[in-house]
Amino acid sequence: MKKNFGLICIAIIGMSCWSLAQFEGECGQSGCHDTLLQGRSVHSAAADDCATCHEVTDADSHEFKLADDEPALCFMCHGEDEVTAGKNRHMALESGCTACHDPHAGKAGHLLKSGEGGSVCFDCHSKYTKEFVHGPAAVASCTACHVPHASDRRALQRQAQPDLCFRCHGPLQAEHEQAKHIHYPVEDGCTECHSPHDASREYLLAKGVPELCVTCHDDKLPGDDESVASVHEIIRRDRSCVACHSPHFSPNSGLLAKASPDLCFSCHDREITTGRGTIQDIATTVRQAEFAHDPVASGCDGCHEPHFSANGRLLTERSATDYYVSYSEEAFGLCFQCHDAAAFASEKVIAETGFRDGNRNLHFVHVNKERKGRNCFFCHNVHGASREHLLRESVRFGTWDLPLNYQSTPTGGACTPGCHKMYRYENRPAEEEL
Ligand code: HEC
Ligand code: HEC
Ligand code: HEC
Ligand code: HEC
Ligand code: HEC
Ligand code: HEC
Ligand code: HEC
Ligand code: HEC
Ligand code: HEC
Ligand code: HEC
Ligand code: HEC
Ligand code: HEC
Ligand code: HEC
Structure with missing residues (x-):
């Protein structure tokens, strides 16, 4: 309240004293206007003296005029600077203070008129009627988030985001507060993604996922680009991105909901049937493997892209995905990032590979062929295996699980696969010969 409040009041009251003398003390209790002062909140100014605001113009015909126009009338006592502090003024103020307030007594608190549907805000603003309405907007608690008069913030927001939202969430x-990684747009405000009022989707989202996410991350869905050889099909599905990422914050890098490999195992812990065949249960393979492949221990991202890839099976580098491959180093570029291609290069070897019978390179025999060279996964399981050297029990051949029956022996190994009789290979001298 302004300092000169008292002075002004005295002056006004003094001026109107004489003219209103004949109604003194009666108006509010006269039986004519006593309903004016009934309500949840009563204006002490009105209870005190009607003449502060109403000047008699003609006592005989009971005619009055307001002591001033709005809002000056109200600013006689309420500091203009206080009520309208803020660069951004609510346009409603143009309609006068009494657009929202009853000058005598309010049916709602703060002298507020009860208004359309229980809130004065709906006298001018439409109700929020989409399928999902935010709790406080549904019950017309508009002032939980908005100041009614003026604010320095956009859209009369009571506080800056995200604190505005954290009042209740x-x-x-x-x-x-605890998050190591915060999604950049969260710092700009929660309403970058959510409507504060209503939406036709769950979680008050204007757009669903993935559409919402790719408005800013359009490189995370594959285009019609021919260089895309494999797509993690789930990324096109409903809620795709949030199956792996938190939209807000996370203790894990990349805003991941869980760290790899647990993230991947949340789905790859069972066989998955797709239109293109069955996808192996990787979690069980990895967890039950007696022999683990080193890079798998540090997660899946060493070899797989999470979204899509220029290589088959979402691989980060090319590694052929057919059973039979026309051999070239590039065809197994992924493996040769870490393993020496010399193990496959020539018919005769000394020590380039253990898969040799004497000097005869059996890797070369099986793999390095123009036609029908065997893929590595014919014999090895890159995710882990129960036999040494990551050798498989069996390999899926069409619908048949072709057994390999590999045995490690003191001087090499032996196998009796479904494709030939038992063969042994000797890659080191027997112990007694040493
Ligand atoms: C703080 C200023 C103020 C005081 C004090 C005040 N009024 Fe009013 N009154 C107004 C204003 C402004 C209007 C115009 C109403 C509107 O536009 O809502 C009004 C309108 C009225 C009206 C006509 C419209 C209606 O709502 O029926 C009556 C009658 C009335 N006042 C009586 C009184 C009486 C009786 C008192 C004392 C008990 C009183 N007023 C005290 C500001 C005041
Ligand atoms: C004669 C001085 C005077 C005038 C003129 C006056 N008020 Fe008040 N008003 C008061 C006093 C005194 C209070 C009670 C002190 C307080 O709560 O701030 C008050 C309180 C209020 C409140 C707060 C009610 C609450 O419960 O929070 C509102 C709203 C209000 N006035 C609106 C108006 C409006 C609108 C006008 C103009 C139509 C107006 N006042 C004119 C003196 C005045
Ligand atoms: C759009 C509706 C609306 C208009 C127009 C409006 N007010 Fe208010 N006013 C409110 C609401 C709602 C509150 C309740 C306080 C809150 O929730 O922040 C309030 C509270 C108040 C209060 C008491 C609390 C405080 O902030 O000190 C005063 C005094 C007040 N208004 C004066 C005025 C005056 C004077 C005008 C005209 C210049 C005016 N109001 C115009 C809606 C309005
Ligand atoms: C007398 C009519 C009227 C009433 C009552 C009213 N408003 Fe408004 N309000 C307007 C007008 C006019 C605008 C400007 C046009 C628009 O944005 O719709 C506006 C704009 C707004 C804005 C946007 C401001 C900006 O800077 O973008 C908010 C927020 C708002 N009103 C909230 C409220 C709340 C909360 C209430 C209830 C306490 C309320 N209004 C009551 C007329 C009103
Ligand atoms: C949970 C907080 C919250 C509640 C409750 C809320 N609003 Fe808002 N409102 C906002 C925010 C935040 C914005 C700014 C939106 C943005 O960032 O674009 C806004 C914007 C507005 C605007 C400006 C136009 C627009 O839609 O962007 C109006 C008008 C408005 N609100 C009216 C209301 C009314 C009326 C109510 C009560 C029925 C209400 N609001 C309830 C937070 C809220
Ligand atoms: C005044 C309290 C309040 C404020 C402030 C508030 N909310 Fe809410 N919010 C709620 C309530 C109550 C619910 C409904 C709770 C429920 O259904 O579990 C809700 C629900 C939500 C939901 C939907 C959650 C779900 O599980 O469906 C979202 C999204 C949301 N709020 C976002 C926001 C954002 C963004 C802001 C800030 C602009 C905000 N809220 C500010 C009270 C609030
Ligand atoms: C980048 C977009 C984005 C931003 C920014 C964002 N959200 Fe969300 N929020 C979402 C999505 C998407 C979901 C739905 C997640 C799902 O489907 O599991 C969601 C869900 C929610 C939920 C309901 C589920 C839960 O986690 O409780 C609430 C509440 C919520 N958000 C509040 C907020 C608040 C508060 C902020 C600001 C601190 C915020 N959001 C910022 C996108 C966002
Ligand atoms: C309004 C734009 C916007 C929207 C919408 C948006 N993001 Fe972001 N996001 C960003 C920005 C900006 C960054 C930080 C810049 C960067 O690292 O590329 C970011 C970073 C990320 C990161 C990397 C974080 C890190 O720490 O490496 C992930 C993951 C992410 N967003 C996922 C999502 C998901 C999922 C959605 C949908 C729920 C989404 N984003 C929606 C703007 C957006
Ligand atoms: C199968 C899980 C999964 C899905 C589904 C997924 N992501 Fe990712 N995303 C990841 C992983 C894993 C990373 C690597 C995180 C790291 O850097 O540690 C990543 C990284 C990101 C990054 C930041 C790093 C970069 O490459 O720039 C963004 C942005 C991102 N994802 C957005 C999205 C969007 C948008 C969607 C939905 C279209 C989506 N993601 C779907 C798992 C997923
Ligand atoms: C939300 C469930 C889900 C999560 C989490 C998930 N995947 Fe998948 N993944 C699938 C489904 C369903 C398929 C089969 C459809 C397809 O081809 O995308 C698949 C297929 C694959 C394929 C075979 C793609 C092809 O072209 O044959 C690879 C490789 C793969 N996922 C790796 C990963 C990795 C690595 C992670 C962890 C970053 C992961 N997945 C997380 C559901 C998931
Ligand atoms: C050393 C590289 C490497 C690592 C690390 C790796 N993968 Fe693979 N992954 C491959 C290769 C090569 C293929 C294709 C050959 C095959 O199917 O065995 C493949 C295929 C897949 C497939 C498709 C299987 C099918 O039946 O089509 C899935 C799913 C998969 N990997 C998930 C994972 C998950 C989950 C992790 C982390 C635990 C992981 N991979 C780690 C190299 C790797
Ligand atoms: C990121 C590096 C890396 C990649 C890529 C990689 N490996 Fe490995 N691999 C290793 C390491 C490290 C070992 C353990 C040390 C060793 O025996 O060389 C290993 C071990 C092996 C073994 C077991 C060797 C033994 O005698 O026990 C086989 C078989 C194998 N890898 C096959 C593959 C195949 C097939 C590929 C391609 C699909 C591949 N690796 C891709 C790093 C890698
Ligand atoms: C016909 C089955 C078969 C195929 C196909 C095969 N390997 Fe092997 N590989 C073996 C056997 C058996 C051993 C174990 C040799 C031993 O006793 O030390 C082995 C050993 C390895 C080793 C350990 C180092 C070494 O050379 O002894 C690596 C690494 C390896 N293979 C990678 C690959 C890669 C990469 C491919 C595909 C380009 C591949 N293998 C294809 C059977 C195969």
Whole structure:
């Protein structure tokens, strides 16, 4: 209240004293206007003296005029600077203070008129009617988020985001405070993605996922680009991105919901049937493997892209995906990032590979062929195996599980696969010969 409040009041009251003398003390209790002062909140100014605002113009015909126009009338006592502090003024103020307030007594608190549908805000603004309405907007608690008069913030927001939202979403605030990684747009505001009022989708989202995410991350869905050889089909499905990422914050890098490999195992812990065949259960293979492949231990991202890839099977580098391959180093570029291609290069070897019978390179025999060279996964399981050297028990051949029956022997190994009789190979001298 302004300092000169008292002075002004005295002056006004003094001026109107004489003219209103004949109605003194009666108006509010006269039986004519006593309903004016009934309500949840009563204006002390009105209870005190009607004449502050109403000047008699003609006592005989009971005619009055307002002591001033709005809002000056109200600013006689309420500091203009206080009420309208803020660069951004609510346009409603143009309609006068009494657009929202009853000058005598309000049916709602703060002298507020009850308004359309229980809130004065709906006298001018439409109700929010989409399928999903935000709790506080549904019950017309508009002032939980908005100041009614003026603010320095856009759209009369009571506080800056995300604090505005954390007033009620306490659990998210706690996550936010503890998070190592915060999604960039969250710092700009929660309403980058959510409507504060209503939406036709769950979680008050204007767009569904993945559409919402690719408005800013359009490189995370494959285009019609011919260089795309494999797509993790789930990324096109409903809620795809949030199956792996948190939209808000996370203890893991890349905003991942879980760290790899657990993230991947949340789906790849069972066989998955697709239109193109069955995808192996990788989690069980890895967990039950007596012999693990080193790079798998540090996660899946060493070899796989999560979204899509220029190589088959989402691989980061090319590794042929057919059973039979026309051999070239490039065809197994992924493996040769870490393993020496010399193990496959020539018919005769000394020590380039253990898969040799004396000097005869059996890797070369099986793999290095123009036609029908065997893929590595014919014999090895790159995700882990129960036999040494990552050798498989069996390999899926069409619908048949072709057994390999590999045995490691003191001087090499032996196998009796479904494709030939038992063969042994000797890659080191027997112990007694040493
Ligand atoms: C703070 C200023 C103020 C005080 C004090 C005040 N009024 Fe009013 N009154 C107004 C304004 C402004 C209007 C115009 C109403 C509107 O536009 O909502 C009004 C309108 C009225 C009206 C006509 C419209 C209606 O709502 O029926 C009556 C009657 C009235 N006042 C009586 C009183 C009486 C009786 C008192 C004292 C008990 C009183 N007023 C005290 C500001 C005041
Ligand atoms: C004669 C001085 C005076 C005038 C003129 C006056 N008020 Fe008030 N008003 C008061 C006093 C005194 C209070 C009670 C002190 C407080 O709560 O701030 C008050 C309180 C209020 C409140 C707060 C009610 C609450 O419960 O929070 C509102 C809203 C209000 N006035 C609106 C108006 C409007 C609108 C006008 C103009 C139509 C107006 N006042 C004119 C003196 C005045
Ligand atoms: C759009 C509706 C609306 C208009 C127009 C409006 N007010 Fe308010 N006013 C409110 C609401 C709602 C509150 C309740 C306080 C809150 O929730 O922040 C309020 C609270 C108040 C209060 C008491 C609390 C405080 O902020 O000190 C005063 C005094 C007040 N208004 C004066 C005025 C005056 C003077 C005008 C005209 C210049 C005016 N109001 C115009 C909606 C309005
Ligand atoms: C007398 C009519 C009227 C009433 C009552 C009213 N408003 Fe408004 N409001 C307007 C007008 C006019 C605008 C400007 C046009 C628009 O954005 O719709 C506006 C704009 C707004 C804006 C956007 C401001 C900006 O800077 O973008 C918010 C937020 C708002 N009103 C909230 C409220 C709330 C909350 C209430 C209830 C306390 C309310 N309004 C009551 C007329 C009103
Ligand atoms: C949970 C907080 C919250 C509640 C509750 C809320 N609003 Fe808002 N409102 C906002 C935010 C935040 C914005 C700014 C939106 C943005 O970032 O574009 C806004 C914007 C607005 C605007 C400007 C136009 C627009 O839609 O962007 C109006 C008008 C408005 N609100 C009116 C209301 C009314 C009326 C109510 C009560 C029925 C209400 N709001 C309830 C937070 C809220
Ligand atoms: C005044 C309290 C309040 C404020 C402030 C508030 N909310 Fe809410 N919000 C709620 C309530 C209540 C619910 C409904 C709770 C429920 O259904 O579990 C809700 C639900 C939501 C939901 C949907 C959750 C779900 O599980 O469907 C989202 C999204 C949301 N709020 C976002 C926001 C954003 C963004 C802001 C800030 C602009 C915000 N809220 C500010 C009270 C609030
Ligand atoms: C980048 C977009 C984006 C931003 C920014 C964002 N959200 Fe969300 N939010 C989402 C998506 C998408 C979902 C739905 C997640 C799902 O489907 O599991 C969601 C879900 C929610 C939920 C319901 C589920 C839950 O986790 O409780 C609430 C509440 C929520 N958000 C509040 C907020 C608040 C508060 C902020 C600001 C701190 C915010 N959001 C910022 C995209 C966003
Ligand atoms: C309004 C734009 C916008 C929207 C919408 C958006 N993001 Fe982001 N996102 C960004 C920006 C900006 C960055 C930080 C810049 C960068 O690292 O590329 C980012 C970073 C990320 C990151 C990398 C974080 C890190 O720490 O490496 C992930 C993951 C991500 N967003 C996922 C999502 C998902 C999932 C959605 C949908 C729920 C989404 N984004 C929606 C703008 C957006
Ligand atoms: C199968 C799980 C999975 C899905 C589904 C997924 N992502 Fe990712 N995303 C990841 C992994 C894993 C990373 C690598 C994180 C790291 O850097 O540690 C990543 C990284 C990112 C990055 C940041 C690093 C970069 O490459 O720039 C963004 C942005 C991103 N994803 C957005 C999206 C969007 C948008 C969607 C939905 C279209 C989506 N993701 C779907 C798992 C997934
Ligand atoms: C939300 C479930 C889900 C998660 C999490 C998930 N995947 Fe998948 N993945 C699938 C489904 C369903 C398919 C089969 C459809 C397809 O081809 O995308 C698949 C297929 C694959 C394929 C075979 C693609 C092809 O072209 O044959 C690879 C490789 C793969 N996922 C790797 C991963 C990796 C690595 C992760 C962890 C970053 C992961 N997945 C996380 C559901 C998931
Ligand atoms: C050393 C590289 C490498 C690592 C690390 C790796 N993969 Fe693979 N992954 C491959 C290769 C090569 C293929 C294709 C050959 C095959 O299917 O065995 C493949 C195929 C797949 C397939 C498709 C299987 C099918 O039946 O079509 C899935 C699913 C998969 N990997 C998931 C994972 C997951 C989950 C992880 C992390 C635990 C992981 N991979 C780690 C190299 C790797
Ligand atoms: C990121 C590096 C890396 C990639 C890529 C990689 N490996 Fe390995 N691999 C290793 C390491 C490290 C070992 C353990 C040390 C060793 O025996 O060379 C290993 C071991 C092996 C073994 C077991 C050797 C033994 O005698 O026990 C086989 C078989 C194998 N890898 C096959 C493959 C195949 C097939 C590919 C391609 C699909 C591949 N690796 C891709 C790093 C890699
Ligand atoms: C016909 C079955 C077969 C095929 C096909 C095969 N390997 Fe092997 N590989 C073996 C056997 C058996 C051993 C174990 C040799 C031993 O006793 O030390 C082995 C050993 C290895 C080793 C350990 C180092 C070494 O050379 O002794 C690596 C690495 C390896 N293979 C990678 C590959 C890669 C990469 C491919 C595909 C380009 C591949 N293998 C194809 C059977 C095969």
